[in-house]
Amino acid sequence: MDARVKAIVAHLTIVGWIVALVINSNEKEEYTSFYLRQTLGIHLAGIVLSWIPVLGWLLAIVVFAFWIISLVYAVQGDMKTIPFGEHFQRWFNSL
Numbered sequence: 565m566d567a568r569v570k571a572i573v574a575h576l577t578i579v580g581w582i583v584a585l586v587i588n589s590n591e592k593e594e595y596t597s598f599y600l601r602q603t604l605g606i607h608l609a610g611i612v613l614s615w616i617p618v619l620g621w622l623l624a625i626v627v628f629a630f631w632i633i634s635l636v637y638a639v640q641g642d643m644k645t646i647p648f649g650e651h652f653q654r655w656f657n658s659l
Contacts, residue, residue, distance in 0.1 A: 571599035571638040575631065578607055585659070598643050599634070600659045605652030606631045 565587055574584035574596070581603055588596045610627045613620040630646040637644045645653065 567593040567595040568638065568641055570596040572635070574599050574603045575635045575638060581607060595643060597659055598653070599638050601652050601656040602634055602646065602649050603631075604656050604659070605649070606634060606646070 570584045570588055570593070573580045575581075581600065584596060585600055588600060606627060610624055610631070613624040613627060616623075630648075634646050634649070637646075
């Protein structure tokens with residue numbers, strides 16, 4: 565599977581992220597690893613914010629916008645971080 569396709573699959577759902585992680589663990593590709601780290605941060609932020617009433621729901625809309633931006637970058641073949649994405653790259657560096 566192409567690295568770009570794995571990065572796109574990682575964006576789709578948590579299950580897609582796990583599938584991309586497992587496939588990428590056999591032969592690591594930096595492009596896929598980059599988007600695995602970024603989408604993990606996006607997914608976790610979305611989950612955490614969804615539990616906070618009103619303000620969290622509004623911030624979840626911002627996280628959704630970041631997810632769309634990240635997905636567009638992955639489809640285009642660019643390795644660009646979203647806002648706060650550099651933190652995800654550091655925090656989840658082991659992926």
